[in-house]
Amino acid sequence: MAASDVTGDVTTRAVPARIELQLRPVLTASYSALGALLLRDLVVLWKDKWVFVLRTVIQPFLLCFVFLYVFPKIGQGVGGGGGRRGESSFATVLVPGVVGISIMFQGVQSIALNMAQEFGFTREIEDRVQAPCPIWLVAMAKVLSGAAQGALSAVLVLPIAAVVHAAGVHAHLDLRWWIILTLVPLACIAMAGLGLVLGTSFEPRNIGLMFGFIILPITFLGGTYYGWTTLSPVRIGGFHWLQVLVLINPLMYVNEGMRAAFTSSPHMHLYVIYPVMAAFATTFLAIGLRNFRRRVLA
């Protein structure tokens, strides 16, 4: 047994070979730690690639199937009752919305759900934050990989939305690459930031509350099924209350942005979308990183 020769007076023991302390600059160490954190997420994503694809695709598929296939088939009016033309213009509204909502769900799923779990019963986060870098970088790595997954889901979802529909119902897509290439990443970061805020604010046992009181209202009042510009008829007296109310919803800007990026249908002005989305992204990251730090440090 080891104990006999490890106990005893320390001063009488042979001095063991000293372990060389080789400290690397924090910047270098942080850089490689960030790379490793992202690599780890990538490997995990690859292991679960089919789950990821299914999870990403199922909601958009169902949305398109019900609204763009079943509804036109059974003659249930969506799209202002204008026959195939009305249905097609509804498709044009819905398809970018489906992309937007997928980006949001990816942020919530890949960050909020995982993180609530890691903070909660698995305590994995305890080890992750021992990475030789500032704590905020650990959270930022999660945001980056969540955002990348969001972008990946956008790529997966668009073809589905373009394919699943009844005969004669077509979304009129009109891809504007410079908007796509700038707005999709920004939207992904903002939604990943939202995921970070939610994941660091809710205990695992309260996840149900999170879905009921936050995710659901955001998705239904986030302009997935309608464009913001078309909301003006909803009013009390002369006040377009709904159009004003949904302005606090970050998903609204994401969806309007997707409308601007993928179609030529009417949308909120880009001068509004870009700065507001950037503001949401900054705010979410600031709150999320602060929460993260508070949860990790005592």
Place this chain on the structure above:
Amino acid sequence: MIHTEQLTKVYPGTDFAAVDCLDLEVGTGEIFGLLGPNGAGKTTTAGMLTTRVIPTSGRALVGGVDVAAQPALAKQVSGIVSQQNTLDRQLNVWENLYFHGRLFGMGATTSRRIADELLEQFQLEKWAQASVYALSGGMAQRLMVARAIFHRPAVLFLDEPTAGLDPQSRLALWEVLGQLNRDGQTIMLTTHYMEEADRLCHRVAIMDHGKILALDTPAALKRGIGADTIVTVRAAADPEQLAAVLARDVAGVERARVADGAVQLDVSGGQRLVQQIVLAAERAGADILDLSITEPTLETVFITLTGRELRD
């Protein structure tokens, strides 16, 4: 390797210091133990030394790095095995090690090599591709130790490393830690098992209510209570009264106390102890149910220092 000055932590919203003006000095190559009951402040101390708990005041250096001023740098010098299982559930056993190497800036080839070596060293090769869910408590603990020393930390911190392990796994882990230490690893561990502190640690700090009550080698701590024999007497009588009687009538009793319904006597240089005790008890009209004689343990030291038992 570890140096603290007046290290103090008062958690927000509490009105007491979880760790109170701690001055510690741990040398290179030592196994240093913090021994104390639940709530003594052991985890908080380890937390401050590993950057997870921000000190309210005071200073702490680990491997020469100020942990509060340069937390990101300090993390390079410590390896941590925490109280809970913090293995990455989405990675297998081998990957848990491999990615730790990558996290600490080692290349793919080096990380792969060290991961293989460590699995062998810790007798986990067979489980390399297994999910971490498949590991027993003892194996998970070994894997956490392997992961913690992967980047050759200056100090290996273990918080209650054998709490919840079966006796066999506990022995195996002691063996592992002893071997690491012989290879030069400085180790700081917290425990509430006096046997663990006694058998494994070169020096032990006995902690209670955030303060260090005594700090020395286990042997010196036990000598320090000034008794060489501990007698425990269980009898069908009022223990308080019996304690008083025995303290008076038995020669060499330094202290007598009641613990757990039994009388405990610290005795030094007692002659014919059993006979003396039996006679004294008989005279007092107490029927002895059980009597045991042992050497002092760190448990005795703790009881002497605090009047309470280590285990609650």
